[in-house]
Amino acid sequence: MANRCPAYRMVRLPERMAQNFGGTTVVSFDAEGTLVTHAFSRAIWREVVPELYGRARGLSAVEAAERVFAEYETIGPGREEWYDIGYWFRRFGLGDPGPVMEQRRTTVELYPEVPAVLQSLSSRYRLVVASSTPVEFLEPMLRDVRHLFGGVFSSTSECGRLKDEQFFRRLALRLDVDAGAIVHVGDNWERDYLSASAAGCVALFLDRASSTAGGLANLRDLQARLDSSSSSSTGAGGGSAAA
Numbered sequence: 001m002a003n004r005c006p007a008y009r010m011v012r013l014p015e016r017m018a019q020n021f022g023g024t025t026v027v028s029f030d031a032e033g034t035l036v037t038h039a040f041s042r043a044i045w046r047e048v049v050p051e052l053y054g055r056a057r058g059l060s061a062v063e064a065a066e067r068v069f070a071e072y073e074t075i076g077p078g079r080e081e082w083y084d085i086g087y088w089f090r091r092f093g094l095g096d097p098g099p100v101m102e103q104r105r106t107t108v109e110l111y112p113e114v115p116a117v118l119q120s121l122s123s124r125y126r127l128v129v130a131s132s133t134p135v136e137f138l139e140p141m142l143r144d145v146r147h148l149f150g151g152v153f154s155s156t157s158e159c160g161r162l163k164d165e166q167f168f169r170r171l172a173l174r175l176d177v178d179a180g181a182i183v184h185v186g187d188n189w190e191r192d193y194l195s196a197s198a199a200g201c202v203a204l205f206l207d208r209a210s211s212t213a214g215g216l217a218n219l220r221d222l223q224a225r226l227d228s229s230s231s232s233s234t235g236a237g238g239g240s241a242a243a
């Protein structure tokens with residue numbers, strides 16, 4: 001794992017740079033909670049796997065779920081296998097996860113503003129997805145908007161761990177831009193806001209419940225801030241519209 005995701009030297013940027021969109025060329029999005037709801041992942045982990053497990057062993061739904069969830073806990077989120085749906089299907093003898101994941105794709109829910117916002121931003125910025133969700137989930141989740149993204153990056157599939165500062169530093173290297181040219185938006189304070197900020201990205205916290213002062217309530221707010229910044233930067237002296 002360490003070889004796949006080497007550490008990069010930490011260089012912290014001045015705080016005020018985290019509030020300036022002037023040099024933005026890339027807009028990076030978290031996936032679950034930001035572009036799509038958690039419904040698809042939950043359906044797979046909490047319904048599909050227990051259903052198949054119970055059917056294979058003749059267990060009730062409740063008993064199957066209890067056993068599967070207990071098995072999950074024997075691995076835990078600190079290990080790479082936790083995120084690997086192929087591992088769990090092999091471990092439980094459930095066959096190929098692909099077809100059943102495809103069947104449950106009906107549970108994928110993009111947030112309503114997402115297609116129009118992505119369409120608009122894609123004409124001005126390189127759009128990427130930077131997610132902790134494994135690629136096996138990201139592909140069906142994002143299929144309807146995938147053509148609008150220049151890249152989809154998964155920290156768990158690439159590094160076996162949740163998004164951290166090194167992941168965002170590596171993202172900038174792979175996109176061949178300074179981290180400060182990336183605006184990253186996501187709904188997890190630690191994984192999206194703190195990790196991306198620490199790497200030097202311009203991080204924006206998405207709070208769809210609107211309970212956090214200064215956070216974005218949805219992606220239209222992101223678009224408005226980027227629009228405001230670009231219009232003020234063409235006016236008097238460059239803008240920093242971010243909060």
Ligand SMILES: [Mg+2]
Pocket residue numbers: 030031032033034186187188
């Ligand atoms: Mg999220």
